[in-house]
Amino acid sequence: MARYIRHAACFCALLLVALLVNATRVQVFEAAAHDENPANRREVIARYGLRRGDILVDGRPVTGSRxxxxxxxxxxxxxxGPLFAPVTGxxxxxxxxxxxxxxxxxxxSGSDPLLTPFALWNDFTRRRNPGGDVVxxxxxxAQQAAFxxxxxxxxxxxxxxxxxxxxxxxVSSPSYDPEVLSGNDPGVGRSWARLNADREKPMLNRAVRQTYPPGSTFKVxxxxxxxxxxxxxxxxAPTDSPAPYRLPGTRTSLTNESDGCEDLSLREAFRWSCNTVFAKLGVDVGVGDMTATAHAFGFNDDALRxxxxxxxxxxxxxxxxxQLALSSIGQYNTRATPLQMAMVSAAVANGGQLRTPYLVxxxxxxxxxxxxxxxxxxxxQVMYPSTAAQLRELMTQVVTEGTGTNAAIPGATVGGKTGTAQHGIGNAGTPYAWFVSWAQGDRDVEPKVAVAVVVEDAAADRGEITGGGVAAPxxxxxxxxxxxxxx
Known part of the structure; x- marks a missing residue:
């Protein structure tokens, strides 16, 4: 009888070992595969079982958990939500x-291993940390003022x-309230369908995900x-620029919105935004140097995050x-995000040095x-410091006595450049109104802010003054x- 008991005990021990081996295989070696299985809701339940960390502006949360x-x-x-949606998503x-x-x-969500000093222990216990915050x-x-x-x-x-x-x-406008997409009730699906069907594209982040012809702001x-x-x-010095200017190799003549641009100096051409002068300048510089300068400012960069x-x-x-002549006045294939044009203005304000923008x-x-x-x-360094100093002078004159007077701030030095970007078939669309600028308080040792504004539906005069009248304020x-x- 004792022999049968020993055999049964050994068999039970083997079963126990097999059970432990299988449990180890499932819970350790195949854990990742089970975690990623769409049918496994444990991870989803655990994810939403804790309060999500917050996104902070001025030290205060603009998000929460219900x-x-x-x-x-x-x-x-x-x-x-609509104010901060282009930031939070x-x-x-x-x-x-x-x-x-x-x-x-x-x-x-609390899943970042940096949130705990014992990341390996958390992996073993499957414990999730409380969500951290993003400042x-x-x-x-400034966000409120733009909105x-x-x-x-x-x-x-x-x-x-x-x-x-x-x-x-x-800031991107029109905007939307991200909260309508938060839960999982039927109303969330209806909100998703409505937002995606909206012709105004409220979920499109126009500040960083939409490119526009920059128009005359590209003249910087x-x-x-x-x-x-x-x-x-x-x-x-006179620039030896005819007005109108015949585009090289064509019979097409480029004109200006105002008179008096023929042979105008760079200072006056920048002040009054003469297309003919800058189109010819782009051709004189050549496609190689124009491309190199644009690239230095951030154009053609796929890696910006x-x-x-x-x-x-x-x-x-x-x-x-x-085509180079047209590209040099911000038309043809030249396209830019508002953030890119803010970077252009910032480089001028910062002595020709461009700092990589960041949000966190x-x-x-x-x-x-x-x-x-x-x-x-x-x-x-995207340009010589001396070039940046000259451009700051030119941009300041645009605000003090040119097309950008609506951007003037008492007690501060402001530089700017207006722009009206034509688009659509035969340039028939309502022009985009642009303004790029920077400002330095009289008590500041350096410029404190650089801004780019674009308004798509600027129902106003097609002249260069549009950017000054609509976007500059x-x-x-x-x-x-x-x-x-x-x-």
């Missing part, structure tokens, strides 16, 4: 995440701090190329001379302990908000 008491317990909430139980909610999801660079007052200035019109505003690259405002880049290449050595991706701004390096200042644990910081951002409000906050 306890629903359901299986997927916490839903995302947004304070003033959305976090949806049905449709995933976008923008900062996506790129910083590891911190916000942004956004200036709340109010656009007032629901299609367009965008981007503002950066020239010396650091910190993004101070990022063309002037920089001409000065750096030595094509222009004296701001006040802030930390979410930014659409590629373009300057076509394969153009002929006629630091990330922290739920208790406020810093996990990671932005650190010093890489910069590059928005830029002024943003710059004033930043200067006041810096004080």
């Amino acid at each position: 306890d629903t008491g359901e299986q997927l317990r916490y839903e995302r909430t947004y304070a003033n 959305f976090a949806s139980q049905e449709y995933g995440t976008t923008l900062l909610e996506h790129t910083e999801d590891g911190v916000l 942004t660079t956004i200036d709340g007052a 109010r200035g656009l007032a629901g019109r299609k367009g965008a505003v981007a503002a950066v701090e020239p010396t650091t690259g910190r993004i101070l405002a990022l 880049v063309t002037a920089a190329a001409a000065l750096d290449a030595g094509v222009v050595t004296d701001l006040d 802030i930390p979410f991706s930014v659409a590629r701004s373009t300057f076509d390096p394969t153009v002929d001379k006629a 200042e630091r990330t922290t644990t739920s208790r406020g302990t810093t996990v990671a910081t932005a650190g010093p951002r890489p910069g590059r 928005i830029a002024r409000a943003v710059m004033e908000a930043v200067l006041r906050s810096k004080e």
